[in-house]
Amino acid sequence: MGSLRVEYIAGLATVQDLGRDGYRALGVPVSGALDKLSAVYANALAGNKPRSAVIEVFGAISLKLLSDAVVAVTGGYPRVFVDNVEVKSWMPVLCSRGSVLKVSPSGIGRIHYIAVSGGVVCEEVLGSRSTYVRGGMGCLGRPLKVGDVFEVPPIDVGYVWSRVADLRPPSDLVEKHVKPESSTLLRATEGVHSHLLEDLGTLLKSEYVVTAESDRMGYRLDGPPLASARKLGRLPSVPTDRGYVQVPPDGKPIVLMSDAQTTGGYAVALHVLPRDVDYLAQLSPGRRVRFELVDAGSADEEVSKYLGELERPVLQREELEYWG
Amino acid sequence: MSTRRDLRVVRSGGYVIHVDVCEEVSLDCAREIHKLYYSIKSELSNQITEVVPGVSSIAIHYDPRKVSGESLARRIRDLWLWCRDVDVEDLYRSRxxxxxxxxxxxxxxxxxxxxxxxxxxxxxxxxxxxxxxxxxxxxxxxxxxxxxxxxxxxxxxxxxxxxxxxxxxxxxxxxxxxxxxxxxxxxxxxxxxxxxxxxxxxxxxxxxxxxxxxxxxxxxxxxxxxxxxxxxxxxxxxxx
Known part of the structure; x- marks a missing residue:
């Protein structure tokens, strides 16, 4: 078995895959990568299946590879170093045994995904290796720490490399992650309680700012409050999910993320489409967003495309340049 | 009782159908939800990915590549009309x-x-x-x-x-x-x-x-x- 060892961490790093669907009715949050597109593209570029486990990093990490591996790092513009030499993100990289992979933030984007050929092996719980830290379940049941060693299945790294070396992700997706717009548009359908919020228009017309109170459970936004939320107060809990825009009595929206609880008693104003939740996840505090209302039919269409892309990432082959 | 009213059905996020069954939380309301929950599980399980009962509403998750939200919402409404007169005790596992x-x-x-x-x-x-x-x-x-x-x-x-x-x-x-x-x-x-x-x-x-x-x-x-x-x-x- 090949393996890798955690040498350094600043921030939060956990193992994630696409989550633990199917257990919401028991109160189990889905968990999984906050930016699923980045996770599946990291896997594809490392020759893995889309649902393989990756390392999700808020901050910086350094890993020692204890065997040869193809590695791909994606997400919000990570800076990637192999043995202190900078390499490109969103690209397959061939690393030899003993090399040290360092990933650190560039100041643009927020979360990085590291895929290693073969995928990270750790405890699977209810069909997923995603770590749900609050519930102590999945993989290690806790964030990574220095000294953790993960097994990686034995694979023919030379063969993997021959298949993935010239693969490139869609340039618009990479662009969106490395050069976020000044204000990110979040497409959303109406939510369960849209009809109860008479000033929903405020939410749709105003610009909101991502705050520092944003984590794997939810991203809190700051901007013009919805006065009607105060009047509504507490409602009977409804089943909630990633992308639900909850408005607590203070009127400031919270967009639920992968570790959110499965029911909630705050008004649900909108439901952000999954692809746009991926983009939101990458926005650092201070970044601005706007909501745009879409109808149910176009939402179905967009989600169909998104789910298709998660299962089969769109990769192009690039002509490799040969030197000498 | 507050449960006998028309269903409010919201298509949410391109993959969830939200069915609001009642306005207040009560055991009567729960029984109405359970009727729909167990009927969906037995009749529509091949068309949905997950069904999540709440205290006064239900969320049904689906894959829009396999079924359109519009037709699924219609089937859920039909199922509601059909299951309203079912005795909920017949649907329970009664453990x-x-x-x-x-x-x-x-x-x-x-x-x-x-x-x-x-x-x-x-x-x-x-x-x-x-x-x-x-x-x-x-x-x-x-x-x-x-x-x-x-x-x-x-x-x-x-x-x-x-x-x-x-x-x-x-x-x-x-x-x-x-x-x-x-x-x-x-x-x-x-x-x-x-x-x-x-x-x-x-x-x-x-x-x-x-x-x-x-x-x-x-x-x-x-x-x-x-x-x-x-x-x-x-x-x-x-x-x-």
């Missing part, structure tokens, strides 16, 4: 669970408050809370949290104004007409009357909790010595 509970003291830090609120002795609150048969309304909020109803109105104290940051697993609480058990350690705002030594939620088992909507639950008062004896027994393995 019974007994949950031993140490009431009061450090195990139930709000028993005193509920006694004061209801102007009853603590013993009397315990007797009232443990002498009912409860029906499981739903599970949710955190892994293995069980919502049950209905609590006798005399002890139906409101939830805390400021939720506690940390509540031990197995804590039994009251929030208005509902009583519930915390499956895992978590934050929470219910008034805590006691705690069970049973393991309510064990993610290494599948299912990690054997309790389903519609099941019957009985609380059995025990003392602190029994608590240590029963500590860690899985709720599905305890026969009372």
């Amino acid at each position: 019974k669970f007994t949950i031993p509970v140490v009431y009061g003291g450090e195990f139930g830090p709000d028993l005193q408050f509920i006694a004061a609120w209801s102007k009853l002795a603590e013993d009397e609150v315990v007797r009232i809370h443990s002498s009912r048969r409860y029906t499981v309304i739903t599970l949710g909020f955190t892994p293995g949290f069980v919502y049950m109803g209905e609590v006798d109105p005399s002890i139906a104290a409101p939830r805390l104004e400021t939720p506690r940051v940390k509540i031990p697993a197995g804590s039994v609480g009251v929030a208005g007409k509902m009583t519930g058990v915390y499956g895992l350690e978590s934050p929470g705002g219910w008034r805590l009357v006691g705690r069970t030594p049973l393991t309510m939620f064990d993610y290494r088992r599948n299912p990690p909790i054997p309790i389903s909507p519609g099941d019957e639950v009985y609380f059995k008062p025990i003392d602190a010595a029994d608590f240590s004896k029963l500590l860690g027994i899985f709720v599905g393995d305890y026969s009372g």
